[in-house]
Amino acid sequence: MKKSIFNKFSRWYKKYQVSKSPQMNLVWGYFLYTVAGFALLSIPLFHKVDITFVDNFFIATSAISTTGLVTISVFDSYNFFGQLIVMLLFQIGGIGYMTLTTYYLLFTTKRITHWHSRIIGAEFTMPNTIKINDFIKSAIVFTLVMEALGAIAFFIAFRQTGMEYLQAIWFSVFHSVSAFCTAGFGLFNHSFVGYSENVLINTIISILAIAGSLGFIVITDIWYRLAGKTNDISFTSKIITYGFLFLLTVGTLLLFATEPLIQRSGAAxxxxxxxxxxxxxxxxFNTISTGDLSLPTLLFVIFLMYIGASPSGTAGGLKITTLTAMLxxxxxxxxxxxKITFFNRIIPFERLxxxxxxxxxxxxxxxxxxxxxxxxxDFALPKILFEVASAxxxxxxxxxxxxxxxxxGKLMVILLMFVGRVGVLTFGFALLERKSIDVPETIKDDLAV
Amino acid sequence: MKKSIFNKFSRWYKKYQVSKSPQMNLVWGYFLYTVAGFALLSIPLFHKVDITFVDNFFIATSAISTTGLVTISVFDSYNFFGQLIVMLLFQIGGIGYMTLTTYYLLFTTKRITHWHSRIIGAEFTMPNTIKINDFIKSAIVFTLVMEALGAIAFFIAFRQTGMEYLQAIWFSVFHSVSAFCTAGFGLFNHSFVGYSENVLINTIISILAIAGSLGFIVITDIWYRLAGKTNDISFTSKIITYGFLFLLTVGTLLLFATEPLIQRSGAAxxxxxxxxxxxxxxxxFNTISTGDLSLPTLLFVIFLMYIGASPSGTAGGLKITTLTAMLxxxxxxxxxxxKITFFNRIIPFERLxxxxxxxxxxxxxxxxxxxxxxxxxDFALPKILFEVASAxxxxxxxxxxxxxxxxxGKLMVILLMFVGRVGVLTFGFALLERKSIDVPETIKDDLAV
Ligand SMILES: [K+]
Ligand SMILES: [K+]
Structure with a gap:
């Protein structure tokens, strides 16, 4: 009986799936994951306290979208198994997003990386399903290895602060996955404010988050370049890396020079x-209280959140590549x-x-x-604008x-997180339910957007 | 002696003028007018009270740019002759801007209006300097007639409110010119807040401001269409007219439905x-206290100021045509x-x-x-954002x-008003001091930006 309902559903879903655009399938897929997560999180067995319908929905969407905004404390509201479900949701969200974006990048741009030659370069005419599977496996292995190393480092750091053994294990795994997937979920109620002067913890989070947000392609591109295995780092990887370093430096200097809250501290x-x-x-994650920042700093952080980072990783935002095209x-x-150029390269019309x-x-x-x-x-404008840009x-x-x-308000933020993860253009495209998409043309040089 | 210095300056200026781009000349021209206005306004003979260097500079820039932001009360600070200078400055600013934008529109777009056929259509190969002068004369006559009619109507309205005879004459002329040039300068210290329920005054200002902001071309286009003299209203005029009416209706409804300050009043x-x-x-101009508006209304007014109106009139802002191209x-x-289309017309790449x-x-x-x-x-974000968008x-x-x-802060607002009037793109272009500009190509259909 149950199987028959499942079969019916499965057939209905498949029928639905083939009749819609890839964009609609993506939106639909994310939505089903969110609903499944919501259903799991709603089971009272996983709760420490009563949790409302909207809050469970909020946490499920926040986890799948790897946002990390929370209406309730994850640690105080869900027991271990509930927390585990939250972690699995942002792990799925993170890996899913990274493989999707990587896949998209590889197939819409030419010669973006040495991965092209290995996967779709010379063997383009041959069936390449196995190679693609290999590549996605590599991305997943990369993710799990990074997360495992991060967890070990976190464990050492947490033990140094005197955390109890079992708790340190769980907290290490949870925060390592959360950092690499740029999910921002934490089990501390004030994020990492208590560790703002802990060099090891700051370093671990930064390495994991930067690796995760730049993404597999860019990281391996940079790796091959640094190891001297290639001189030919792709244009897109270059733009992403330099743009990221530039904004990060400017941001650090500006905060250091102008934010009173930071200037009063010992680890400015x-x-x-x-x-x-x-x-x-x-x-x-944050190590100082975001709500206490001065207005100019809040505006600048809003700007950084607005831009985000790489289109190939787990980060959200407008992306550095989009900003570059606009500039x-x-x-x-x-x-x-x-003609529209950047660093002496013509950027094709399609990208613009x-x-x-x-x-x-x-x-x-x-x-x-x-x-x-x-x-x-009933909040002041900077707080509202900040929340929207963050979601x-x-x-x-x-x-x-x-x-x-x-x-x-919570429902609006849920919609923002969902649209933010799916991508504004994908979401808009899916809503209009068109089947045809433009096939990328052969282009001289390329900047992925 | 004096003449020789003037000759030297004149020769130097001419030399400078031909060596720079048209954009640079425009910026330079506006700047010279501003400096001249500033010099005149600085003469103590025209002051009722002491006025600082920065405030005189602010008023001069505000007048030439037809902005109307004031750091000091024009009525309390300048005597009649000072006020007359302020009026002449925004009259020059307004007429100058309207003829410039009209000229630009006529020469960068094809078949935008019946004016084309009269001026640059069939007789394109013939010397057309006289025709252009005729056209510009028409625009100036149109302006002066509108302003004269406005002044008469204002006079009737002011006399109805019991204003003294001589004052009513001066106030009528000043506010009529100010309204048509969309300058927003007033001789009342709280703009038209005292007249928020006076139907006649509201009507006069609205007609003058809409006529001025839509501009000579659009107004005559609509006029010819309504009079049945042509069926062929240009695409650009259509977009401007419909876009303007649409936004105006939405804005009115939204303010009426949601603004508490308006709902409490008798003339909502x-x-x-x-x-x-x-x-x-x-x-x-304003008839209710802008600073007392609720946050959502402030944000919506910022949006309307951001868009502005027509590229052919005296209005500032991003312009409806630019918004249309982006949409x-x-x-x-x-x-x-x-291909990028709007109302089934392909919009050419150059415009986009x-x-x-x-x-x-x-x-x-x-x-x-x-x-x-x-x-x-040290002001709250909405007030700062509002001031910047307004300037x-x-x-x-x-x-x-x-x-x-x-x-x-005043100097920054001065810069904003100046750049806003010259045009952000013109200003940026001028700064980079390039001589060549793209010659518009022959294009199938057209949307002026
Ligand atoms: K996040
Ligand atoms: K104005």
């Missing part, structure tokens, strides 16, 4: 670096150029088209929802208003 | 319409189209290129200066912080 450089890093990688348009126009649409839609959504939340909530960028930083949002 | 519909109109036309990109992308650059630069400048003012000033859009509405800005 590390705290400046960490807050800039957490916004850009969209990991969302290329502006620069070329101001110089009176007919995607970048402009993404920029326009992403920015509009932030302002639309800031406007709507200004109606439904759509799947960052998870907050000035502390998440738990105090009205039910309507 | 008129007040809603007026605040939406004043933001869109960028005239900048066309987004819509076409979401529908999976290869300009629109995207303008959108990007305009939005970036708003956020950069909001960020900088958050450092230098760059040459609107002149304020939540009341203009006079309380620090000197650095």
């Amino acid at each position: 450089v590390m705290q400046s670096f960490f807050q800039a890093m957490t916004a850009m990688t969209t990991v969302g 290329a348009i502006l620069k070329s126009r101001l110089l009176g150029q007919k 088209y995607v970048a402009t649409s993404t920029f326009m839609l992403y920015t509009s959504i932030i302002f639309l929802f800031t406007f709507l939340l200004a109606y439904s909530e 759509l960028g799947t960052v998870g930083l907050s000035t502390g208003i998440t738990g105090e949002l009205s039910t309507v | 519909v008129m007040q809603s319409f007026f605040q939406a109109m004043t933001a869109m036309t960028t005239v900048g 066309a990109i987004l819509k076409s992308r979401l529908l999976g189209q290869k 290129y300009v629109a995207t650059s303008t959108f990007m630069l305009y939005t970036s400048i708003i956020f950069l200066f909001t960020f900088l003012l958050a450092y230098s000033e 760059l859009g040459t609107v002149g509405l304020s939540t009341g912080i203009t006079g309380e800005l620090s000197t650095v």
